[in-house]
Amino acid sequence: xxxxxxxxxxxxxxxxxxxxxxxxxxxxxxxxxxxxxxxxxxxxxxxxxxxxxxxxxxxxxxxxxxxxxxxxxxxxxxxxxxxxxxxxxxxxxxxxxxxxxxxxxxxxxxxxxxxxxxxxxxxxxxxxxxxxxxxxxxxxxxxxxxxxxxxxxxxxxxxxxxxxxxxxxxxxxxxxxxxxxxxxxxxxxxxxxxxxxxxxxxxxxxxxxxxxxxxxx
Numbered sequence: 001x002x003x004x005x006x007x008x009x010x011x012x013x014x015x016x017x018x019x020x021x022x023x024x025x026x027x028x029x030x031x032x033x034x035x036x037x038x039x040x041x042x043x044x045x046x047x048x049x050x051x052x053x054x055x056x057x058x059x060x061x062x063x064x065x066x067x068x069x070x071x072x073x074x075x076x077x078x079x080x081x082x083x084x085x086x087x088x089x090x091x092x093x094x095x096x097x098x099x100x101x102x103x104x105x106x107x108x109x110x111x112x113x114x115x116x117x118x119x120x121x122x123x124x125x126x127x128x129x130x131x132x133x134x135x136x137x138x139x140x141x142x143x144x145x146x147x148x149x150x151x152x153x154x155x156x157x158x159x160x161x162x163x164x165x166x167x168x169x170x171x172x173x174x175x176x177x178x179x180x181x182x183x184x185x186x187x188x189x190x191x192x193x194x195x196x197x198x199x200x201x202x203x204x205x206x207x208x209x210x211x212x213x214x215x216x217x
Contacts, residue, residue, distance in 0.1 A: 019078035023057035023086075025175070028168045030158070034205040035060050035115060038144045041202055042213055044068055048110040053099050053131060054117030058083025058092065065091040071109070073097045099127040104134045111140040118190065119145040119180045128194035135216045141196050142213035148183040150176060150208050158206050176208075187212040 025031055039060065044050065048068045052061050055072030056079045064070045065087070072094045074080050083094045097103050099114070100123055112131035118124040131141045155176050159169055184201045191199045191214050199214030 019057060019076060019082055022079065023059075023082050024167075025171050026057060026059040028171060030162055030164060030168065030172060030205065032059065034209055035144070036063060037204050038115070038142075038202075038209070038211045039064065039113070041204075041211065042111070042113075042140060042142055044111060049108070051102075051104070051109040051112045051131070051134060053102070053112060053114040053127070055079070055083060055094065056115075058087050058094060060113075060115060061092045061094070062087050062090060071095070073099070073102065075099070100130060102130045102134055106133055107136045108134050109139065110136055111142070113142050113144075115144040116146070116179070118143050119182045125190050125193045128190055128196060132194050132196050132216050137216055139216050140213060141191075141194075141216060142211060143187070144204065144209055144211040145182040145187070146175070146179040147203070147208060147210045148181045148186075150181055152176070154206065154208060158208060161206070182210075184210060184212075 044067065046067045050064055050068050050070045052070060052072045055061050055074050058072055061070045061072040070092045072083055072092060075096065075098055077096050080094050080096050099117060099121055112135050114131065118127055121127045128141065135141055155172060159172065164172060187201060188199060191212060195217060196214040197217055199212050201210055201212045203210055
């Protein structure tokens with residue numbers, strides 16, 4: 001019954017308070033650790049100026065701001081409001097905006113990141129092209145998405161190996177059931193179409209997520 005209670009609560013908040021729900025999920029150990037594993041694999045330097053596209057409630061931007069200057073952008077004003085509150089006094093700057101029409105001049109950032117974004121935008125190639133446009137030559141563009149090979153069996157194995165329980169467990173199942181999943185082949189195709197070169201795909205969260213990172217020409 002408790003699992004059903006968590007599932008119903010997640011569905012209710014997804015409809016009526018998506019920003020609050022995502023803020024809570026972004027701070028769950030399994031999700032937070034996957035994001036940190038991703039950004040650690042990129043190799044971000046302390047002198048970088050970073051753009052997080054689809055920054056949601058700012059958990060990752062807060063982590064990144066410990067070593068770099070970060071701008072976060074999200075189309076949800078509710079998400080940005082939480083991000084600003086959670087990062088009060090930090091080095092981050094948050095704005096509301098469209099991933100497919102970024103409000104920045106060319107070559108403004110050393111790296112542009114997007115977690116769980118290009119799998120949900122209407123035009124992923126355009127969003128990636130915009131990320132490529134605002135990054136300096138030789139800079140990094142990286143995206144993290146749910147992997148198309150995610151299965152019920154993999155979710156059960158992850159839950160068992162990490163000892164995930166309660167709300168965290170139901171949030172993982174909800175994410176698995178509802179998330180739009182992307183294959184590595186699609187990622188390579190989109191990065192090529194956006195003019196991003198030398199891209200490499202890596203698995204994260206026991207293969208539940210994959211990231212792709214490439215360089216602007």
